[in-house]
Structure formats: C-alpha cells, structure tokens
Amino acid sequence: MTFFIDRRENPKNKSSVNRQRxxxxxxxxxxxxVKKKLGERSITDMAQGEKISIPAKDTKEPFFSHxxxxxxxxxxxxxxxxxAGDTLARPKGGPGAGGSEGSDHGEGVDDFVFELTxxxxxxxxxxxxxxxxxxxRQLTGSDEVKRxxxxxxxxxxxxxxxxxxxxxxxxxxxxxxxxxxRRELRELEQKLAPHPNSNAAExxxxxxxxxxxxxxxxxxxxxxxxxxxxxxxxxxxxxxxKAVMFCLMDVSGSMDQATKDLAKRFFILLYLFLAxxxxxxxxxxxxxxxxxxxxxxxxxxxxxxxGGTVVSSALELMDQIISKRYPASDWNIYGSQASDGDNWPxxxxxxxxxxxxxxxxxxxxxxxxxxxxxxxxxxxxxLPICNQHPDTFAMQTISGPEDIYxxxxxxxxxxxx
Amino acid sequence: MSTGRSTARTPLSSSSEWSxxxxxxxxxxxxxxxxxxxxxxxxxxxxxxxxxxxxxAYASSGMPINYHHWSYGKHFLHNEQQYRRGHMGxxxxxxxxxxxxxxxxxxxxxMTMQALVIAHACYGHNSFFKGNYLFQTxxxxxxxxxxxxFARNYISGCEERHGLEEVELVLDSCHALMNQxxxxxxxxxxxxxxxxxxxxxxxxEILQQQVNDxxxxxxxxxDLEAAEIKERFxxxxxxxxxxxxxxxxxxxxxxxREVIRIVRKIARYLYPQRQTKVMNEGWACFWHFHIIQQLxxxxxxxxxxxxxxxxxxxxxxxxxxxxxxYYSGINPYTLGYSMMQDIRRxxxxxxxxxxxxxxxxxxxxxxxxxxFAMRNFKDESFILQFLSPKVIRDLRLFCVVDDAAKxxxxxxxxxxxxxxxxxxEALSAxxxxxxxxxxxxxxxxxxxxxxxxxxRHEMYEGRPLDDKSSNEMLRHVRRLWGxxxxxxxxxxxxxxxxxxxxxxxxxxxxxx
Numbered sequence: 001m002t003f004f005i006d007r008r009e010n011p012k013n014k015s016s017v018n019r020q021r022x023x024x025x026x027x028x029x030x031x032x033x034v035k036k037k038l039g040e041r042s043i044t045d046m047a048q049g050e051k052i053s054i055p056a057k058d059t060k061e062p063f064f065s066h067x068x069x070x071x072x073x074x075x076x077x078x079x080x081x082x083x084a085g086d087t088l089a090r091p092k093g094g095p096g097a098g099g100s101e102g103s104d105h106g107e108g109v110d111d112f113v114f115e116l117t118x119x120x121x122x123x124x125x126x127x128x129x130x131x132x133x134x135x136x137r138q139l140t141g142s143d144e145v146k147r148x149x150x151x152x153x154x155x156x157x158x159x160x161x162x163x164x165x166x167x168x169x170x171x172x173x174x175x176x177x178x179x180x181x182r183r184e185l186r187e188l189e190q191k192l193a194p195h196p197n198s199n200a201a202e203x204x205x206x207x208x209x210x211x212x213x214x215x216x217x218x219x220x221x222x223x224x225x226x227x228x229x230x231x232x233x234x235x236x237x238x239x240x241x242k243a244v245m246f247c248l249m250d251v252s253g254s255m256d257q258a259t260k261d262l263a264k265r266f267f268i269l270l271y272l273f274l275a276x277x278x279x280x281x282x283x284x285x286x287x288x289x290x291x292x293x294x295x296x297x298x299x300x301x302x303x304x305x306x307g308g309t310v311v312s313s314a315l316e317l318m319d320q321i322i323s324k325r326y327p328a329s330d331w332n333i334y335g336s337q338a339s340d341g342d343n344w345p346x347x348x349x350x351x352x353x354x355x356x357x358x359x360x361x362x363x364x365x366x367x368x369x370x371x372x373x374x375x376x377x378x379x380x381x382x383l384p385i386c387n388q389h390p391d392t393f394a395m396q397t398i399s400g401p402e403d404i405y406x407x408x409x410x411x412x413x414x415x416x417x
Numbered sequence: 418m419s420t421g422r423s424t425a426r427t428p429l430s431s432s433s434e435w436s437x438x439x440x441x442x443x444x445x446x447x448x449x450x451x452x453x454x455x456x457x458x459x460x461x462x463x464x465x466x467x468x469x470x471x472x473x474a475y476a477s478s479g480m481p482i483n484y485h486h487w488s489y490g491k492h493f494l495h496n497e498q499q500y501r502r503g504h505m506g507x508x509x510x511x512x513x514x515x516x517x518x519x520x521x522x523x524x525x526x527x528m529t530m531q532a533l534v535i536a537h538a539c540y541g542h543n544s545f546f547k548g549n550y551l552f553q554t555x556x557x558x559x560x561x562x563x564x565x566x567f568a569r570n571y572i573s574g575c576e577e578r579h580g581l582e583e584v585e586l587v588l589d590s591c592h593a594l595m596n597q598x599x600x601x602x603x604x605x606x607x608x609x610x611x612x613x614x615x616x617x618x619x620x621x622e623i624l625q626q627q628v629n630d631x632x633x634x635x636x637x638x639x640d641l642e643a644a645e646i647k648e649r650f651x652x653x654x655x656x657x658x659x660x661x662x663x664x665x666x667x668x669x670x671x672x673x674r675e676v677i678r679i680v681r682k683i684a685r686y687l688y689p690q691r692q693t694k695v696m697n698e699g700w701a702c703f704w705h706f707h708i709i710q711q712l713x714x715x716x717x718x719x720x721x722x723x724x725x726x727x728x729x730x731x732x733x734x735x736x737x738x739x740x741x742x743y744y745s746g747i748n749p750y751t752l753g754y755s756m757m758q759d760i761r762r763x764x765x766x767x768x769x770x771x772x773x774x775x776x777x778x779x780x781x782x783x784x785x786x787x788x789f790a791m792r793n794f795k796d797e798s799f800i801l802q803f804l805s806p807k808v809i810r811d812l813r814l815f816c817v818v819d820d821a822a823k824x825x826x827x828x829x830x831x832x833x834x835x836x837x838x839x840x841x842e843a844l845s846a847x848x849x850x851x852x853x854x855x856x857x858x859x860x861x862x863x864x865x866x867x868x869x870x871x872x873r874h875e876m877y878e879g880r881p882l883d884d885k886s887s888n889e890m891l892r893h894v895r896r897l898w899g900x901x902x903x904x905x906x907x908x909x910x911x912x913x914x915x916x917x918x919x920x921x922x923x924x925x926x927x928x929x
Binding site for chain 1 (some may be wrong): 437440441444448460461462463464465466467469470472473476485486487488489490491493494495497498501517521524539581585589592593594595596597736737738739740741747812813814815816817818819820821822824825826827828829830831832833835836840843844846847854855857876877878879880881882883884886887889890893
C-alpha cells in the first residue's frame with residue numbers, strides 16, 4: 001500500500017530555528033560585515049535585505065583530514081593521449097586529491113555568502129543602540145481601539161450569549177426555587193413508605209400532596225430570562241507610540257552637494273532607527289538659510305539656495321510646528337540638525353534661547369557638524385548647551401562618509417552597556 | 418517481460434502536467450512492473466513538497482526531522498543563496514531510508530519527472546535500502562523516524578535544562594568527530610532504535626556507574642591493584658572515538674553522554690550511504706531506466722514522454738572528461754549505471770573476455786546475479802569484483818600516481834590489457850572510506866597519572882594529517898575527554914609527527 005501525501009501546505013521555514021542559531025553564533029562576524037557594507041554603499045537602499053559575506057574559514061566545521069603529501073592514486077576518465085609510463089608535470093595547486101567537491105570544506109579563501117532579511121539586517125545594524133529618553137507611550141484618540149472581553153452582564157446582544165454562564169445560573173435558580181418542595185417531598189415519601197396501608201385517608205392526602213408537589217416542581221422552568229448572561233465587551237484604546245523626526249539642514253551657499261549627501265545619510269540612518277522603535281514615524285524637513293521653510297524631501301536634499309545663514313530661524317519654525325501639529329504630550333519628538341557650522345555671528349544669542357526652549361519638548365536632539373576643521377561658530381554656540389543638557393542634547397563632527405556610522409553609534413549607544 | 422509494442426495500450430497521459438490521480442495511475446503501473454522484475458521494497462510513502470521545503474529538507478542531511486544546530490542553518494543559508502542565484506538546481510527527489518520509505522517529490526517536476534522519480538527513488542533506492550547488507554546491518558529503517566523525534570526532543574530538553582551554549586559545545590565536538598563515531602571493523606549489535614529509546618532512562622545511571630568504576634580513587638585490595646596497574650586501558654585500540662568518550666570520559670554529565678550517543682547513532686545511520694553511493698545510484702538508475710522502458714514498450718507512455726525522460730537520464734549520466742572545465746571527479750551515477758548495465762550484458766551476452774574475467778557470472782541469469790551484487794557489496798568491493806574491462810574502456814579510465822616524493826606525476830595504467838587490473842584496484846581503493854579518511858584510534862589512556870588520552874594515527878601510503886585541522890580537532894577531542902590529548906602519527910611503526918592539546922589551549926578560539 002502506497003500513500004501519497006500532499007505536504008505543500010505544511011509550514012515551510014522548518015530551518016528558521018537553525019538559521020537563527022547560525023546568526024547568533026556568528027554575531028560578531030556578521031556585525032563586522034554589516035558595518036563594512038554600510039561604508040560601501042549608499043544608505044538610501046539600506047532598507048532592503050542585504051547580502052552578507054563572512055570569512056568561510058570561520059564557519060568551517062573541522063574534521064580529521066589528510067594534508068598534502070604522501071602517495072595518491074587517481075583514476076580519471078577520458079584518456080586520449082596517455083600510455084602507461086608517461087610522466088607529466090604536476091599541475092599547479094600541488095599534490096593532493098583532485099576534484100572540487102564540497103563547497104564548505106574548501107581552503108578558506110572564499111567567503112561564506114548569504115542573505116539577511118531586512119529585519120535581520122537592521123537588527124544587526126542597530127545592535128547595542130538605544131533611544132535615549134525612550135518613549136512616551138501615549139493613549140491616543142478613538143481611531144485605534146480594540147474590543148476586549150470584560151466579564152459578563154445581564155443584558156446584551158443575542159450573539160454574545162455565554163452558554164455556560166447562562167446554564168450555570170439556571171441550575172442555581174432551579175436548585176434554589178425547588179429546594180423546599182423537594183425536601184417536603186422526600187419527607188412525605190418516607191412517611192408513606194413503611195406502612196403503605198396503615199391509614200387510607202391519611203395516605204390518600206399524602207399522595208395528593210406528593211402529586212401537588214411534583215406538579216409544582218415540574219413547573220420550575222429549565223431556563224428563564226433572568227438566567228441569561230452575556231459576554232461583556234469593552235472598547236479599549238490601543239496605546240501607540242508615535243515619533244516625529246525633525247530634520248534641520250543649512251542649505252546656504254556654503255553647503256555643497258557632497259556635504260548634503262553626508263547629512264542625508266545621517267538622516268536616513270536616524271529614520272530607519274526610529275522606524276524600528278515606533279509604530280508610526282513622521283518626518284518634518286526644515287531647510288534654512290537666512291529664512292527657514294518646511295519643504296518636502298526632494299527639495300530638502302536637492303535644491304540649492306544662496307545667501308547667509310541664520311540658524312535660529314529654523315529652530316523657531318520647529319517650535320511653531322511642534323506647537324501647531326505635534327503636541328509634546330502626544331509625540332516623541334526627535335530633532336536632528338546638520339550644518340557646516342557657519343552661522344551669522346549675531347544669531348548665537350537667539351539660537352541658544354530657542355534651543356533652550358525646545359530641549360524640554362524633545363526626547364533627543366542631535367547636532368552633527370560636517371566640517372574639516374573645528375570649532376566653527378555654531379559648535380561654540382552649542383557647546384555650553386550640550387554641557388547643560390547631556391541627556392537630551394548631543395553633538396558630533398563628521399568629516400567623511402566613513403564617520404557617519406561610528407558617530408551615529410556614538411550618539412545612540414546604550415547607556416549602561 | 419515479453420510484452421511487446423504490439424499489445425500497445427493508450428498512454429496514461431499526454432500532457433506534462435501532473436495530478437494526484439495521474440500519480441496514482443503511474444505509480445500502480447510502475448509498482449506492477451517493479452514487482453515483475455522482482456524488486457523487494459519497503460512500503461512507500463510519497464510526499465509532494467515545494468522548492469522551499471526541499472531547501473529545508475536539504476539543510477539537515479535530508480532527514481525529515483532533526484535536532485536544531487547552527488550548522489544546519491549554515492547549510493540552509495548556503496543552499497538558499499546558491500539556489501536563488503541560479504548556481505544550483507535542486508534535486509528532483511530526496512528519499513529516506515525508513516520503513517515506510519519516505520520519498521519527496523517536487524511540486525515543480527513535470528509528469529515525466531515524477532514518474533522517473535517514483536521509479537528511481539520509490540523502487541530503485543527503496544529496494545536497495547531493504548536489500549543491501551550495509552543498510553541491513555548498520556541501520557534500522559523501522560524506527561529511525563521515531564528515534565529522530567526522540568533525539569530532537571531530548572536535545573531540546575537539554576537546551577532548556579542546561580542552556581543553548583552548553584549543548585552546542587557538545588554537539589559541535591560530536592559533529593566534528595562524527596566520522597570517528599562508527600564501528601567500522603566490528604559489526605554493530607543489531608539493537609533497534611526503539612529499544613534504544615526504552616533503555617535510555619536506565620542507561621544514564623548505569624553509564625555513570627561504569628565510568629565511576631574506571632576512575633575509582635578509593636584504594637582497592639592491594640594485590641588486585643598491582644595486577645591492574647599493568648593492564649593497559651583500553652585493552653585494544655578503539656576506533657570509535659565517540660563511543661569511547663560516551664563510555665569512559667571521566668567528567669561528562671549523563672546528559673552529555675546521551676547527546677554523544679545520539680550523534681553516534683545518527684552517524685551510524687548515515688554511514689552506509691557514504692559507502693554505497695556508486696552502487697545505490699547505479700542500482701536506482703538501472704531500474705528507473707528499465708521500468709520506464711517497459712512502460713514505453715507497453716504503450717503506457719508516448720514518444721514525447723520518452724524524449725523528455727531520455728534527456729534527463731543522459732543529463733544525469735554525463736561524465737565530463739578529466740580535462741574538461743566541468744570535471745569534478747568520477748560521476749557515481751555514470752559509474753554505477755554503466756557497471757549495472759554491464760553486469761546484465763555479461764550475463765546475457767558474454768564475450769570471450771567476459772568469460773575469462775567473470776567465469777562465475779558470464780551466462781548466468783541476470784536478475785539473480787544483479788540481486789546478489791546489490792545485496793552483498795559496498796562500493797569498494799563492488800568495483801573490485803565487477804568493474805569489467807569493457808566499462809574501463811568505455812569510460813577510458815586511466816590511473817595517475819601522485820607521489821609527493823617524486824617531481825612528476827606518472828601514468829601508471831590505462832585502459833589496456835595490462836592496466837585493467839590496476840585501474841580496477843585503484844578505483845576500488847578510492848571508494849574505501851578506510852583509506853580516504855585518516856585512521857585514528859584511541860591508543861592508550863594514562864589511567865594512573867594525569868589521564869592524558871593518546872590517539873594514534875596509522876599513516877596510509879605516507880599521507881600525513883592536515884596540521885591545521887588536526888590541531889583544531891584535538892581541541893574538540895579534549896573538550897569531550899576533559900583532559901589533555903596527544904595524537905601521534907605512525908608510519909610503518911615509526912613515529913612521524915605528534916600533536917598535543919593541553920588545557921590552556923582549549924580556551925582559544927573554539928567558538929568564533
């Protein structure tokens with residue numbers, strides 16, 4: 001007897017546990033490789049899965065094997081020109097068994113290449129990083145609710161009837177209503193039993209009473225309206241965590257495209273990072289020269305302006321947008337600012353005061369200065385603020401693409417780890 | 418098999434799409450023909466899977482169920498990557514040596530492929546599993562699945578009790594020593610795996626007692642002790658390293674011994690497959706060819722089916738020549754199939770040469786002869802016994818000696834009268850696990866002193882051990898043994914090289 005079994009509907013990914021074990025074991029190497037990847041390619045498409053290669057020698061599973069040397073007899077197919085006794089030069093690669101069988105027990109030159117999913121990739125990327133001042137979990141309005149069971153009630157829709165509860169209260173009611181009558185019935189039956197024909201009249205009245213009682217008992221309803229119980233359900237708002245990320249960038253003439261690209265990479269990293277922590281992440285782009293305006297992503301990164309630089313204008317706009325659209329009680333607010341460090345000298349005062357106003361509202365504010373030489377004017381303006389608010393304010397300088405990830409790690413490194 | 422083309426019936430199907438109804442039809446015809454040919458098989462269980470499930474099945478050495486280990490994840494990732502980039506096609510089928518014999522058919526296969534696979538796996542491999550002496554002796558098809566379930570549960574239990582890392586350490590070392598975990602020269606006791614499972618509970622205690630006995634430090638009777646000191650331990654060298662550690666390693670916990678045992682049992686189950694690749698595939702190819710041929714003769718399949726079948730068949734049989742860029746060793750399918758076909762030819766139409774080389778089988782009934790060959794040989798002995806001059810000529814085999822002591826390679830024999838015997842012997846030796854893998858045995862334990870374990874490697878044909886892997890391996894050995902380990906390579910009774918692994922070295926780079 002032969003069976004055909006269709007297994008196609010069975011869950012696949014039987015190997016996912018083993019896959020996780022592998023990733024866990026080679027954590028360090030994979031992280032190394034992820035870091036390298038980051039330097040190699042633009043961060044724009046970082047939100048996809050990633051091909052990763054780690055040294056094959058590390059993943060090798062050893063076994064006792066022969067080394068080079070000794071005598072080997074090979075048998076090969078397809079002889080055309082040889083006769084016994086011919087000698088030939090040893091092919092390069094030296095003595096040792098031919099054949100290229102076995103991919104993973106090779107000589108360890110090749111890399112072991114495999115693919116990480118997006119989730120795994122980002123996990124590795126943001127490993128050991130945490131958001132500072134994490135999360136206000138805000139209960140928000142009516143649009144996100146879920147119905148939860150909340151006990152039982154005596155009224156409700158028929159669809160919600162709880163059968164067990166209803167029958168249970170029916171049993172209780174039947175017991176309560178019939179208890180006295182049943183006791184009397186038992187006593188009468190006992191009285192009647194020992195001498196059934198002792199006194200005919202008395203016996204007849206007892207029998208009549210018994211029948212009466214039985215009738216009454218049978219009239220107790222099996223299930224009554226008052227027995228019915230319903231599942232009670234209640235709407236419960238789902239706590240959601242929302243974040244808004246403000247990207248502030250100087251677009252004055254001194255910022256060239258290369259500098260903006262650096263800033264862009266930083267912003268994208270930050271966005272990916274926030275998106276992993278919050279269910280909902282919004283981004284506000286504010287660009288400024290002497291005047292600040294809110295723009296879309298395209299204009300933010302690719303349009304050029306000329307003119308001087310007044311940083312406080314951007315901070316002021318950020319404050320306005322927060323009070324208009326993102327009340328600090330509902331939103332986790334992150335500020336990130338990229339600049340080449342130039343600022344109008346007279347603006348320093350206003351900058352400090354705006355920033356001091358903003359800092360209590362935000363979870364974290366990161367300032368990166370993209371410049372070769374430090375300190376620039378803005379850096380000097382921000383330095384005292386950084387010292388006053390070490391928890392919410394951080395600043396770093398970046399001089400090239402290779403700095404971005406280390407600086408990012410620096411800014412968001414886990415406090416206690 | 419006298420049914421000719423004349424009794425033609427209508428073909429079972431004419432499209433390349435398969436359906437379950439068609440599978441049943443084809444299967445029952447194939448089953449009938451296989452029965453007529455006298456193939457004795459386990460009951461079949463045929464499962465249809467998709468390509469992702471095939472990748473899953475690949476990952477754990479084709480086992481339908483297995484315990485979790487990172488190395489299976491590694492293989493999975495590797496195969497997945499290869500497959501996605503189109504570097505690798507998936508096998509059309511996987512078949513498991515179990516009773517009932519489980520075969521996986523891929524959803525993507527055409528009807529022709531499914532029929533080919535049913536003939537190849539469900540009747541070819543299946544009858545080989547049931548008939549061949551190695552499988553009979555070393556494996557227990559009835560209870561392997563049950564045992565694998567037990568192993569998986571036991572190991573995940575250990576992981577819960579002792580932590581993933583602890584279990585992984587033991588498994589890593591056991592996997593490394595898997596090739597040294599089989600009784601090669603002794604025949605294993607035929608205890609069934611089901612029995613194994615039953616005994617498992619008591620065993621933990623008994624094992625521990627035996628170990629404790631060996632390492633007893635309480636002074637015993639003086640006379641007895643004096644006699645014992647002289648006695649070497651182990652009395653005879655032990656080839657099965659895993660078995661030795663399971664029984665005698667002083668510091669292992671009972672659960673660790675059981676884990677070793679599980680790996681050992683699985684190694685033993687896989688052992689015959691490694692030694693019968695040529696025969697097993699040759700046998701399966703021989704039968705799929707003849708069964709499908711018979712279907713065609715009876716008119717049950719049409720010409721289109723046959724063309725597709727032959728296309729696949731010849732692809733599988735392709736043997737690139739030694740200097741081709743596609744050459745990667747001798748194709749076991751080609752070698753096995755050619756030899757099986759040739760045995761039939763020798764039986765049916767022997768030439769004078771065959772009568773000289775194979776006086777016993779020339780002219781004998783071919784089915785009985787093939788059946789005998791299938792049952793009683795492994796690759797090494799099969800080639801030594803049955804590789805005929807004709808097959809050597811057809812494949813134009815030649816033998817090259819690569820001696821590290823000489824500057825040049827030498828062609829020592831080709832496919833001619835004076836070379837047949839030598840080619841045959843050399844090819845046979847290349848299929849002997851005993852010569853391919855280093856022969857390493859437990860030689861001696863310093864039971865009275867520091868408990869150092871001495872392993873001995875007997876060099877074969879002057880082939881040395883690989884330094885790097887040997888040092889790494891010794892760390893694994895040391896982890897299981899718990900005390901220092903030495904490995905000595907001997908050539909013709911002379912010490913050639915020795916390796917050591919002491920306590921402080923184990924800490925180095927065992928895990929990445």
